[in-house]
Amino acid sequence: MTTHTAIAPPSTTMTTPVERDRMPQRRRRRLDLHRTLASVIVTLIVIVQVYPLAWLFLTSLRTEQDFASGNPFALPTELTLDNYARAFATGNLGLNIVNSLVVTLGANLFIVLLGMMAAYAIQVLGFRLSRVVRALFLIGIIVPVQIALVPLFIDYSSVNLLDTYLSMIIPLAGFALPMSVYLFSSFYEYIPRETYEAASIDGAGPYRIFGQITFPLSVNTIVTIVLVNSIFIWNDFIFANTFVLSDELKTIPLGLQNYIGAMGNVDWTATFAAVCITITPLLLVFLVLNKAMIYGLESGATKG
């Protein structure tokens, strides 16, 4: 979302917390009070934010009776791993995780590669109708994904794409592509013209420049885009629910739906165990890479 919304001022003078501490003495006391208050409020908000997740995890360790009768805030009377055993027995969690992985990787490949290509064409190569193409991509950011459900369903059924990985990957990548194009092209704006001119003089054509200059420079942006999109794609419910029919292709959200029994019966503790299992892979990636992602989001937002 670069040129359409005004560009934020470049963040040159970032004050670090250390610099901030060099303040006049007389303001110190008031600020300390302020800070304590802020810490308390932030802690409270974080508790509200995180408690449901802790509760989810605790519930997955409760016995069924304890869950059915118990006070939701109480600690479990006894811990059990039965729920996890049942979760694995009822569903096909391993397969679901693999499927989610395939779809997430596949869609990300398209989003990154095609996003870079489009941004390169718009921002670096440049052409007469580039503004029109930009505007076209803006539509994809604005319209909700649901409008594609019926048409894609019809199209897929006529070309035999229903119930394939590709049926999920195409719309997931297609709807994420605009944002990727915007993030890449706003990043490419910052690559100095001279870099390209120097390479051009050395005789490099557009393909070599893309491969040798633009792509290597994009790595940080790629990490951000992949991480943010992975969250959405890993958890996608609506496309999977509409286009996937066989058990072999079910992704995690659909696998979790399996825990709803024939007449609407739900084995809650096993369901919560399954939830815990399925969020683990993404959670681990997130915890390991969250610095990179947070950095990317922050810089992407302020630069874009």
Add this chain to the structure above:
Amino acid sequence: MTHTRIRAAVVAAAAAVALVLSGCAGGGSAGTDPGDVDPAGEITPREISWLLSRPADGGVITAMQQIADEYAADHPGFSLNLITTPDRPSYIQKYETLAAANKLPELFDTDATPFARKLADQGRMIDAEKLLKSLDLYDDYRPAALNYQRFDDGSLYMIPFEFQLEFFWYNTALFEQAGVQVPESLDDFPAMCTALRAAGVTPIALDGQDQWPLERYMAYHPFRTAGPEYVQELKKGDAKFADPDGQAAVDWLHSLGEAGCFAQGFSSTGYADAQALFTSGKAAVYNIGTWELGNLATENLDPAVRDDIDYFTLPLTPDAVTAANEYVTPSGIGMAVNAKTFDPLVRDFLAFALKRYPEVYAATGALSPTSNVETTIPDNATPLYERAVEQANDVGEQIAMPWDTQLDPTSNTRLQQELTLLVQGESTPDEFIDTMDSTIAQNGPAAFE
């Protein structure tokens, strides 16, 4: 210049869409004649699929899996791929979209809905009556089990795999505590609820989240006062809620709501929570079918309430036109046979499987849709189990059909929504009647042309 080009592009796109659509619409023309139940040719074993909506570890799937394995032992290369979606709304969506894409597998589950009617009209399902007769199995089936699967004109395209009776289970201790008797008439329900409420008991446990349980209550009153024809006429717009029978039913539901019959917050209570309300002794009445015998009539039941559980069948109304032994006796969602993929192998497998099925299925403690086998009573059953199984031999001919399989889907969705509002007291009987009559007038006749 660009203008004309864009216009040309739009026209081209529209033409492409038209092509795509015409390519997959009306793709019903089947390769096989739906009446030809004994096609000529070799039996060539292959994998066949059954798209179904039944519990993954339930009796039907376990039994059919076992039978398919037996068949595969004699026919190498054969396998039965069972694709189940237990959650019914998700299933219906999946099956209807597959039908639109002309991608239904050899066997698929469906109720006798308007949508299934269209598929049958297009010759996409094998005539089940002819098939069962040619396999010499037709007479084994309980008439009620087959009748449940029939369309309004009596034609049969689905094969039943279960037989269930729906009862009002109740807690005798709580009834005693509140000083109430088993209701003799549906009209006694409000008074029963008031008394139970006064005794501090939740009168009726109801799974409102899944919609169908409340919709059953909609079906009860008219079934007694006007018989099974009422809903058949109502769905086409020929009968109305504003008619005396409809009005009485709506008023009855409204009075159930006013008397506080259902637990507070019933509309967001799920299946498991509703059942827990009853099995933990907090609610006095629970309306559910014999598929829950394993939880309600065996030692799985909490010892604290085990000896207090009993059941009664759908009460009458003062001048009921249906008999006491006629109530909701569904044979479950039925299995349709895809005409397009029907061949000697499918026929041969069905011949083997349907013959073998009743015995295998009844051994799991469930009621077979046929009357030629005895249900095995499990070792841990309470006396109630056997009584419920016996009851199956004494059901009448007419069935109170669940309305969700009867109405067109648009009217059905609206009815489910409006019912909740009516019972919660958010809308009056008159508003309910106005809304529903106009919704059905708008959608019903078109769906049943």
Add this chain to the structure above:
Amino acid sequence: MSSTMLPNRSKTSVLVFLLPPLLLYGIAVLFPIVQSLFLSFFSWDGITDLRFVGFDNYARMFVGDDVFWTAFSNSLGYLVICLVLQLGGALVVASLLISLRRGRELVKTLYLLPAVISTVAIAFLFQRIYSLEPTGLLNQLLQWVGLGELQQAWLSNVDTVLAAVSIPEGWRFTGLYMLIIYAALLAVPQELEEAARLDGANWWQVFTKIRFPYIRPVWITTTIIAATYALRGFDIPYLLTNGGPGQASELLTTYMYKTAFTHTDYGYASTISVFIVVECLIAVGLIILLLRRKADA
């Protein structure tokens, strides 16, 4: 005219880079929009032949369908609640975080955590949180703080259900927006704020006169992203209440989905789709117009 950074690039190279992304985007996004427009003039149940009905579907939508209008106003309500929670919450937490000395990284990570969880899991979770029988988290909490009489089945009450289905959506993404706004706030030059404070400005004046104008461009972007995401809200209401009780939590998106895939009324569903596209374009246009104009004033 756009300028090129590469003097000797060929036209072919532009096409080589541009066509593959446009192809995918066309198939997944642009063509379906055109198709919806086309289908909206037909009546089609998926299995019988397509029937041209002219503007009948539009007439039905605008004058003959009360559920459509209920869903429309619910969608707006959902949008407002999500925006307030996500942007308001994000701004408050980001501002507080700026004044913290320690633990910023930890707070950021924890705050982002709910975004990682799938909506199906979130729906399961909130079903238990709102539950009355057995007592869920929320009702238990009310009892403890002495507001026991407020206990209710939050998803059964037509007055509370819309807020109840919006809150999980707001909850899961505040972290994301908080990060963006936090980064923007970090970039506000401290010298300006200090100078204003020395001139006797209170924190509110500092905020409205210096901080907010400085982050306005980011704020506009964030508002647009949050608004478009709220307008495509679907999973949580669909899974949590399926639009009920009655139509109290029906959104345009869930209604469209039901019309297509439960009622198999693909033509009318496409008509609603077309409306959703127009609605989103108008909403984003309005946001840009309003926030820009304020900046100019």
